[in-house]
Amino acid sequence: MEAGDIATWVGVLITLGISVATYVQSRRQARIADEANIASQEQVEAAQRRAVAVEDSLAEALRLLAERGLTEAPPTPAMSGGPGAVRWNLERRGKHSYLLRNVGTATATGVHVDRNRATPIVRNMPENATVRPGESLQFLMAPTFGNPLPGEVWVVWEGQPEAISVPLP
Structure with missing residues (x-):
């Protein structure tokens, strides 16, 4: 085996080591990204549940007001402020x-x-x-x-x- 052959094999082993390290790192990053997506989806679902609960409580409050004989219910937030109130x-x-x-x-x-x-x-x-x-x-x-x-x-x-x-x- 000549000196050039040894250098070639060392280069191949170094390249193989770098390739394996890169693969392991990319798999780790993919796992982290998947975990982040799951966590953010859970946050979205929790926010949607909170929104539904608030809307249900508002509907219940309006129903109670109607039962007590109040003819005019307060405006809902979506209606107050007139057109262009969302910015x-x-x-x-x-x-x-x-x-x-x-x-x-x-x-x-x-x-x-x-x-x-x-x-x-x-x-x-x-x-x-x-x-x-x-x-x-x-x-x-x-x-x-x-x-x-x-x-x-x-x-x-x-x-x-x-x-x-x-x-x-």
Whole structure:
């Protein structure tokens, strides 16, 4: 065996070691990403359960008011403030994390962000969410080599037939 052969075998072993380490690291990252997706889905489901509970308690309160003979019920948050009472603000919360906040005075229901106008890499985009005044929805959006971050996201909710542009910070 010549010196060149030894150097070749050492190079092959080093390359093999790097390949194995890269594979192990990629599997670890995939597992972490799966765990993060599961955790975020659980958070979404908990928020939806809270929203349903609040809506049920509001319906019960309105029913009790009607039983007591009050002819005029107080306006629901979605109705107060008139047209245009839902307003949006987008806040950056990390390298790829954003908060879509309702800075208006009314509750927005059926909120979703138009995925067709967003970057290809998005996670936890709002779909059919309920957002009360001051509340926010968190999602992830990352640029790719072929698709940079857009200048805005497009939001639609019940009572708003056309998507509204919310600029990225």
